[in-house]
Amino acid sequence: NAGVTQTPKFRVLKTGQSMTLLCAQDMNHEYMYWYRQDPGMGLRLIHYSVGEGTTAKGEVPDGYNVSRLKKQNFLLGLESAAPSQTSVYFCASNYRIAGSSYEQYFGPGTRLTVT
Amino acid sequence: RKEVEQDPGPFNVPEGATVAFNCTYSNSASQSFFWYRQDCRKEPKLLMSVYSSGNEDGRFTAQLNRASQYISLLIRDSKLSDSATYLCVVSSSVDSGGGADGLTFGKGTHLIIQP
Numbered sequence: 001n002a003g004v005t006q007t008p009k010f011r012v013l014k015t016g017q018s019m020t021l022l023c024a025q026d027m028n029h030e031y032m033y034w035y036r037q038d039p040g041m042g043l044r045l046i047h048y049s050v051g052e053g054t055t056a057k058g059e060v061p062d063g064y065n066v067s068r069l070k071k072q073n074f075l076l077g078l079e080s081a082a083p084s085q086t087s088v089y090f091c092a093s094n095y096r097i098a099g100s101s102y103e104q105y106f107g108p109g110t111r112l113t114v115t
Numbered sequence: 116r117k118e119v120e121q122d123p124g125p126f127n128v129p130e131g132a133t134v135a136f137n138c139t140y141s142n143s144a145s146q147s148f149f150w151y152r153q154d155c156r157k158e159p160k161l162l163m164s165v166y167s168s169g170n171e172d173g174r175f176t177a178q179l180n181r182a183s184q185y186i187s188l189l190i191r192d193s194k195l196s197d198s199a200t201y202l203c204v205v206s207s208s209v210d211s212g213g214g215a216d217g218l219t220f221g222k223g224t225h226l227i228i229q230p
Binding site: 040041107108109 | 202223
């Protein structure tokens, strides 16, 4: 049971390049999330998904697109990278449990630098 | 705007001492509360959920004060391994799966346990 995995772990992009970050979870979780973490800013939600085939915007969605074609995978795309997107990106997932507290499980993160 | 406020620290504490952190949140509709721990350059991991009646897990005690909109974390007999950043996390979604808002993270309190 690998939990939540992210690919790649590190990446350096030039301004204007595109890339896709892959998140995979083997826990059969319904919900998946993409966050970014910047120094002094804490974790901020980019996009999330409540199930296969559905996505929604979070707090900071501009410049990113996502897709959830399979329940276990959640992809984050940068179509035209900008230096402001230099950050650490975390994927997370959790069960859908109505009326109860829950735990989000995080992947190890992807460190992206845009020059 | 939802906000979660924490003292960023660092808190420098001698080994064996007791240390307490507070966190305030602005959204009175918040439903679920958590403390996450994040080690340097690692992903956040759930330390404990915070229940209305307060809860304890070994050396860790969490309290919730809904009237004053703050939560606290108490660490007794601190260990060197407790050195980390502690994230206060609040969910305002009535669907505890995260729903429309996901989780709102504080920026974290940095704790350093000194030998």
